[in-house]
Amino acid sequence: MSFAALLTQEQVEKIHDASLEILEETGLKVRYEPARELFKAHGCSVDGERVKFPRAVVEKYRKLVPASFTFHGRDPKFDKTIPQDSPVIVTASSAPDIIDPVTGKERRAESTDIARIAHLINELPGYDIFSISTLADDAPADQFTLSRLYPSIKYCLKPIRVTTTDMKDTRSILELAYIVAGGEEAYKAHPFLTHHYCPVVSPLTMDNLSTENVMFFAKEGLPVYPTIVPNAGLTSPMSMAGTLVQGNAEFLSALMLMQMTKEGTPTIYATLGTVADMRSGAYTSGAIECGMLHMAFAQLARFYNVPAGGYVGLTNSKLNDAQSGYETGMSGIAGLLGGMDMFNIGGLIDALKTFDFAKAVIDDEMAQMMKRMKHGVSFTDEDLALNLIKEIGPGGSFITAKHTISRMKTEAVMTKIADRDARTIWEKKGATDTQTKAMKKAKDIMNVNTGPLIAPDVDEKIRSAFPGLIAGTLEPIP
Numbered sequence: 001m002s003f004a005a006l007l008t009q010e011q012v013e014k015i016h017d018a019s020l021e022i023l024e025e026t027g028l029k030v031r032y033e034p035a036r037e038l039f040k041a042h043g044c045s046v047d048g049e050r051v052k053f054p055r056a057v058v059e060k061y062r063k064l065v066p067a068s069f070t071f072h073g074r075d076p077k078f079d080k081t082i083p084q085d086s087p088v089i090v091t092a093s094s095a096p097d098i099i100d101p102v103t104g105k106e107r108r109a110e111s112t113d114i115a116r117i118a119h120l121i122n123e124l125p126g127y128d129i130f131s132i133s134t135l136a137d138d139a140p141a142d143q144f145t146l147s148r149l150y151p152s153i154k155y156c157l158k159p160i161r162v163t164t165t166d167m168k169d170t171r172s173i174l175e176l177a178y179i180v181a182g183g184e185e186a187y188k189a190h191p192f193l194t195h196h197y198c199p200v201v202s203p204l205t206m207d208n209l210s211t212e213n214v215m216f217f218a219k220e221g222l223p224v225y226p227t228i229v230p231n232a233g234l235t236s237p238m239s240m241a242g243t244l245v246q247g248n249a250e251f252l253s254a255l256m257l258m259q260m261t262k263e264g265t266p267t268i269y270a271t272l273g274t275v276a277d278m279r280s281g282a283y284t285s286g287a288i289e290c291g292m293l294h295m296a297f298a299q300l301a302r303f304y305n306v307p308a309g310g311y312v313g314l315t316n317s318k319l320n321d322a323q324s325g326y327e328t329g330m331s332g333i334a335g336l337l338g339g340m341d342m343f344n345i346g347g348l349i350d351a352l353k354t355f356d357f358a359k360a361v362i363d364d365e366m367a368q369m370m371k372r373m374k375h376g377v378s379f380t381d382e383d384l385a386l387n388l389i390k391e392i393g394p395g396g397s398f399i400t401a402k403h404t405i406s407r408m409k410t411e412a413v414m415t416k417i418a419d420r421d422a423r424t425i426w427e428k429k430g431a432t433d434t435q436t437k438a439m440k441k442a443k444d445i446m447n448v449n450t451g452p453l454i455a456p457d458v459d460e461k462i463r464s465a466f467p468g469l470i471a472g473t474l475e476p477i478p
Helices: 009-025 033-041 055-062 111-123 144-155 167-181 184-189 209-220 240-261 288-304 322-338 357-375 386-392 402-407 423-428 434-445 456-465
Strands: 028-030 045-047 050-052 069-071 080-082 088-091 097-099 106-108 160-162 193-197 224-228 269-271 308-311 342-346
Touching: 009 050, 009 055, 009 240, 009 288, 028 033, 033 045, 033 050, 033 209, 033 240, 055 240, 088 357, 111 144, 111 357, 111 434, 144 160, 144 167, 167 184, 167 209, 167 456, 193 209, 209 224, 209 240, 224 240, 240 269, 240 288, 269 288, 288 308, 288 322, 322 342, 322 357, 342 357, 357 434
Parallel strands: 088 342, 160 193, 193 224, 224 269, 269 308, 308 342
Antiparallel strands: 028 050, 045 050, 069 080, 097 106
């Protein structure tokens, strides 16, 4: 598939050169002392917390990044490597709230919700990776991440993306992973968790805890990648060009952090760039400019020969409505055509604040459409069908041809949520809208194959290792 270019090659190179200038002359504020020491040892200048990166150093280390990144699932059949398996669809994550699937009202999300969502994502074919969709308001104070990860592992075999807080939290998560895998060595041979952080806080600041975690996982050789999140008008210049320059400089600094920790560490050029609505300062993750910035960042990723991805296909809508649909669809397709490999796209409304089950089901169908588009058009002799066209001739019909029958389920996406019936048939079936159909599908999934995906003896070891852990039980949606 050929990609749409929002930027010219000259503009890409101009952004790269401008980013090198920012890194060399302005640099970053780096709060984590071991990171400053690492940078200094590899040729950067350090003055207090300010670190400046010579061009030659940036150019050396940015060329060390592998061209691919692999997400491992607990079941290897779910492993995905980008860019060759692109597009990889990931749920959007960490919403504090959820639309209650029974009452339809917004409320705080809890660990039982995560169990339901994990099962849903495990069963929906369009999703490739489960990035834990919500927080867990019922989590014990010392088990915040455990309370999110445990129900995720319990009901999902696909790769799981997780973020930890401090190193104590990180070590707890790894202890859980080792128990599930059958030991540290077994886990490290096939690490089914991918770790994610935002070590660079716009503008141009590298924090403490996320930076420490990125360095730790890079050193351990475990999957980890950063996301860069400039917000034009608030944390980056109120211009897309300026935001691209700053965001690119921030990505390069995170890239260097990882490569200086361990050369050859895979990463993803992951972003969530936005342009603020300056009428209110609103976070406009659903705006078309978010899609445009992702297209541009994807071009920069190809310039550096690394996979691209990020939070795209989001919405500011408070409901799973027309606004939600067109914001998700427009920026999602923009990212796909622009060459993104990874899409954090599923299930959230209200600018990443709220999870909605029906939205996740609809986004799954949208994901299948995106994958069909990326698959492109086949031009084999059989697909060109010249002999068939000649055989059928003017005025004929292709409906009974073997060529048609053999392709009728594969050439086009067979939608389950999007309605294509005539109005009379639609009315006879109950005249249901998209939200209703999607919610019914979510409820149907909740009543099939709902058993835990962790063996009882393993579960017993987990609960013994972490006293007071939440139940993490899947409760069907009535």
